[in-house]
Amino acid sequence: LYRIKDVPITKNLDTAWSKAVKIKAGHKCEVCGKRDGVLNSHHYVGRVNRTLRWSLKNGICLCYTHHVGGKESAHQDGDFIREWFKTNRPEDYEHTQYMKNTISKRTNADKRELLKELKAYIKENERIS
Numbered sequence: 622l623y624r625i626k627d628v629p630i631t632k633n634l635d636t637a638w639s640k641a642v643k644i645k646a647g648h649k650c651e652v653c654g655k656r657d658g659v660l661n662s663h664h665y666v667g668r669v670n671r672t673l674r675w676s677l678k679n680g681i682c683l684c685y686t687h688h689v690g691g692k693e694s695a696h697q698d699g700d701f702i703r704e705w706f707k708t709n710r711p712e713d714y715e716h717t718q719y720m721k722n723t724i725s726k727r728t729n730a731d732k733r734e735l736l737k738e739l740k741a742y743i744k745e746n747e748r749i750s
């Protein structure tokens with residue numbers, strides 16, 4: 622029963638996180654500034670990491686080229702995106718490095734709280750971005 626209930630909240634969290642990352646970035650690629658075309662919310666530390674999966678500090682809004690398509694992209698060149706992240710968002714880089722080895726077991730109540738926070742962030746910021 623718990624597992625069945627767990628699926629929608631996780632999906633809702635992923636959706637809200639992705640939207641909030643784009644809003645935070647002003648709906649443009651954080652690397653090149655491109656606004657048109659598809660934008661993706663990239664997890665700096667892979668989303669299998671539950672501690673950082675829904676953290677805005679771990680999200681980078683990228684165009685297709687800088688996400689997966691180009692040679693200099695998050696999925697094709699780990700060094701490239703690491704250097705970019707370290708240089709442009711040093712505090713978030715430090716945070717992710719510090720947090721990635723911590724284990725957090727989130728209860729459904731924790732997840733609901735997190736979803737509330739992300740939704741509040743979206744509501745507060747979507748008009749001004």
Ligand SMILES: [Zn+2]
Nearest residue numbers: 650653684687
């Ligand atoms: Zn780009």
